[in-house]
Amino acid sequence: MLGFALLAALSQTLVLAGGTIVDVRDSGRSAGDIRDSVVVIREGHIVAAGARKKTKIPAGANVIRIDGAYVLPGLNDVFAGLNSQAQANAYLYMGVTSIVGSDEPGGQRGALFTAANPSPRIRRLGAISDPKEIDELARNRVEVLLIYYPMKADQTRLAVRRARELGLAAIGELGETTYTEAIEAGVDAFIHSSRYALELASPQMHSEVAKAPFGPPRTAFYQFLADLDPDSAVVTKWGARLAAGRVALIPTLSLYYLDLPVHENPWKEPIAAILDPKDIHLPADRETGQAPHAPGIPAVLSPNVLRIEERYRRAGARYLAGSGTSAFGTLPGISLHNELRMLTDIGLTPRQAIAAATSNPSEVFRWRNVGQIKAGYDADVLVVDADPTADIRNLKKIRLVIHNGRIIDRDALLKSH
Structure with missing residues (x-):
């Protein structure tokens, strides 16, 4: 039973690999972006986020390559x-x-x-x-x-x-x-x-x-x-x-x-x-x-x-x-x-x-666990194709929207209302 439970958990694990995590700490005065990053998402939460060489990708996870993109x-x-x-x-x-x-x-x-x-x-x-x-x-x-x-x-x-x-x-x-x-x-x-x-x-x-x-x-x-x-x-x-x-x-x-x-x-x-x-x-x-x-x-x-x-x-x-x-x-x-x-x-x-x-x-x-790409935080994530810290308009160049750990089908949003 434990083996089946572990497989089920892994099948629900989502990994974003290769993008740059945008640092939004200190009201935007911090600029410690993490390039070539890994973000691990499971059960609606971010369970790990950091540089690829320091962040393990779980076996069996759904890995999405986002090289060149920005994660915020x-x-x-x-x-x-x-x-x-x-x-x-x-x-x-x-x-x-x-x-x-x-x-x-x-x-x-x-x-x-x-x-x-x-x-x-x-x-x-x-x-x-x-x-x-x-x-x-x-x-x-x-x-x-x-x-x-x-x-x-x-x-x-x-x-x-x-x-x-x-x-x-x-x-x-x-x-x-x-x-x-x-x-x-x-x-x-x-x-x-x-x-x-x-x-x-x-x-x-x-x-x-x-x-x-x-x-x-x-x-x-x-x-x-x-x-x-x-x-x-x-x-x-x-x-x-x-x-x-x-x-x-x-x-x-x-x-x-x-x-x-x-x-x-x-x-x-x-x-x-x-x-x-x-x-x-x-x-x-x-x-x-x-x-x-x-x-x-x-x-x-x-x-x-x-x-x-x-x-x-x-x-x-x-x-x-x-x-x-x-x-x-x-x-x-x-x-x-x-x-x-x-x-x-x-x-x-x-x-x-x-x-x-x-x-x-x-x-x-004073809301806990929201608003950053960090372990323990809610998995509400935006992936964009150009650097939003260089031009705020780049926030519209959206590749992925992840809400509560699930990828939103943006094309379906255009049709279903």
């Missing part, structure tokens, strides 16, 4: 919706093996569809307006809290404390709590560049937006932000504070992508053919790639948001990658690649941008 963790979109099987397919097709999923029935991203098969891993996001809601969300398997506009500073402190006790991450889209107070409370990350820029506003404007975050005060604030000099003292001061704290930023720059004067048509990606524009908030035109103008948002806001974000990056801010899909025309999987490219546009190196979608989420959110 599957991508994690840390702020996203998923409302259909087609969207699940699109994430996987583009190498996104995990998302932090926002459930928004009737909202911009729609109800979170958790029955997709195949599907990226989904870590549920839950918005809170009162710390008393946390325990119920945890019982419903929420893993990331979104501390929302009505929460006051004392409530935010209580929420972060309870989140830590329950092993939950906590991100903020804030109003009544200032972002400085949230840093002091220990919030893990802030979401949306145009939202955590609220710290740049006057106390009166801040108070007005906090009370009506989606009403006319927001429009006035966005106009202020569009007109603000990125080199002003207030931006410099806020950038320094962001860099000095342990908080990470999820700028969701891809939400501004279609408003930029020059952008590509996201519908031209092959996997976009299976997506339904009806499932997308304010979708771009399939033929032209042009998006309808969002009401209440100044046309010149997007370019200046990017300029201000570049100053935060220059100051030393730490980043996580979230696309905001499917709000404002963002598309599953496709827009995370846009997000990573835009992170390099504001000055991150390609390796640092990759870390924002791989190792950084595990470090910031």
Whole structure:
């Protein structure tokens, strides 16, 4: 019996041989890539990874030669919706093996569809307006809290404390709590560049937006932000504070992508053919790639948001990658690649941008065994045909997507939805 069990285990062992393991440690500042590597995968986990001369290939394993290719963790979109099987397919097709999923029935991203098969891993996001809601969300398997506009500073402190006790991450889209107070409370990350820029506003404007975050005060604030000099003292001061704290930023720059004067048509990606524009908030035109103008948002806001974000990056801010899909025309999987490219546009190196979608989420959110190609880690793996640390666009040159130890049939994803 033992012999049969051993043979069964070996038949399920997958080996990637000959590729370069991309180092994503230390927020992408480490560059210890392993060339001519071996990655051994069994039962959904990486059981060995290293140089070929130091890493044994088990007898009887399924060995795939990937000479000349690059091996990195599957991508994690840390702020996203998923409302259909087609969207699940699109994430996987583009190498996104995990998302932090926002459930928004009737909202911009729609109800979170958790029955997709195949599907990226989904870590549920839950918005809170009162710390008393946390325990119920945890019982419903929420893993990331979104501390929302009505929460006051004392409530935010209580929420972060309870989140830590329950092993939950906590991100903020804030109003009544200032972002400085949230840093002091220990919030893990802030979401949306145009939202955590609220710290740049006057106390009166801040108070007005906090009370009506989606009403006319927001429009006035966005106009202020569009007109603000990125080199002003207030931006410099806020950038320094962001860099000095342990908080990470999820700028969701891809939400501004279609408003930029020059952008590509996201519908031209092959996997976009299976997506339904009806499932997308304010979708771009399939033929032209042009998006309808969002009401209440100044046309010149997007370019200046990017300029201000570049100053935060220059100051030393730490980043996580979230696309905001499917709000404002963002598309599953496709827009995370846009997000990573835009992170390099504001000055991150390609390796640092990759870390924002791989190792950084595990470090910031205290998730074990995800986001690196190392023994003991989840076998969510992306193999690409060109060096993504030389050009972030090379992340789209996908040879293999491995999810939970299984090779995903990308051609089938184009047909089955």
